[in-house]
Amino acid sequence: MSGGKKLYSQGQQAMGKSKKGIKVDKADAKERTLRFFPILRKTYPEAKVSLNYVAPLELLIATILAAQCTDLRVNIVTKDLFRKYRKPEDWINAQREELEQDIHPTGFFRNKAANIQKACRTLIEKFNGQVPQMMEELLTLPGVGRKTANVMLGNCFGQPAIICDTHMIRLARRLGLSENSDPTKLEFDLMEVVPKEKFGGWTTFSHCIVFHGRACCKARKPDCLNCPIAGYCPSANQPELW
Numbered sequence: 001m002s003g004g005k006k007l008y009s010q011g012q013q014a015m016g017k018s019k020k021g022i023k024v025d026k027a028d029a030k031e032r033t034l035r036f037f038p039i040l041r042k043t044y045p046e047a048k049v050s051l052n053y054v055a056p057l058e059l060l061i062a063t064i065l066a067a068q069c070t071d072l073r074v075n076i077v078t079k080d081l082f083r084k085y086r087k088p089e090d091w092i093n094a095q096r097e098e099l100e101q102d103i104h105p106t107g108f109f110r111n112k113a114a115n116i117q118k119a120c121r122t123l124i125e126k127f128n129g130q131v132p133q134m135m136e137e138l139l140t141l142p143g144v145g146r147k148t149a150n151v152m153l154g155n156c157f158g159q160p161a162i163i164c165d166t167h168m169i170r171l172a173r174r175l176g177l178s179e180n181s182d183p184t185k186l187e188f189d190l191m192e193v194v195p196k197e198k199f200g201g202w203t204t205f206s207h208c209i210v211f212h213g214r215a216c217c218k219a220r221k222p223d224c225l226n227c228p229i230a231g232y233c234p235s236a237n238q239p240e241l242w
């Protein structure tokens with residue numbers, strides 16, 4: 001940990017603090033990330049996407065359902081849902097009211113049902129019923145933004161993907177990796193800071209951050225005293241930066 005502490009104090013000097021929070025120095029952020037990423041990986045060896053799925057279509061639907069809802073609740077709902085609807089045609093042919101009822105516990109069920117049916121229609125009309133494997137194509141699906149597209153690319157198609165969810169937005173700021181909370185700007189910032197392939201690369205980093213956000217660096221009160229990467233974090237024990 002002594003090396004980490006040294007690096008942290010260097011980082012603090014290099015970054016400094018602005019009135020809004022930490023001022024980020026990308027070179028410093030990159031160097032610290034190379035140090036703390038392997039520690040996160042070792043701490044959370046089981047880190048992976050927490051939505052249950054078998055096929056890409058299931059992960060696509062589960063990710064749409066996960067907006068403003070916990071993964072736990074989505075998994076409860078999809079347990080029966082994925083037995084009832086299997087192919088894009090099944091989702092399209094469902095009565096809208098019945099589908100809304102089926103996904104009701106995930107919230108925003110009207111929008112989600114509409115997006116699921118529109119997305120499945122696009123899959124059939126443009127992609128031969130298959131979930132496409134390119135960012136640009138995924139973004140043409142209704143209800144699919146960069147976060148969902150990255151979830152698909154990273155988990156189903158083995159492509160390095162930075163997933164900017166609520167945990168990533170919070171932890172990237174606390175860890176002094178980016179000053180941006182806009183998910184797209186943050187994603188591009190992190191591409192420069194996080195190793196694309198090393199230690200499991202962008203996708204593994206994304207999963208580790210979610211696990212760390214849930215287990216330790218929680219939204220209301222991060223547990224800095226027991227944090228394994230506190231030596232590399234400029235916000236450690238500094239409530240004004242949380």
Ligand code: SF4
Nearest residue numbers: 217222224227233236
């Ligand atoms: S030291 Fe505190 S703020 Fe920094 S990552 Fe750990 S828990 Fe979060």
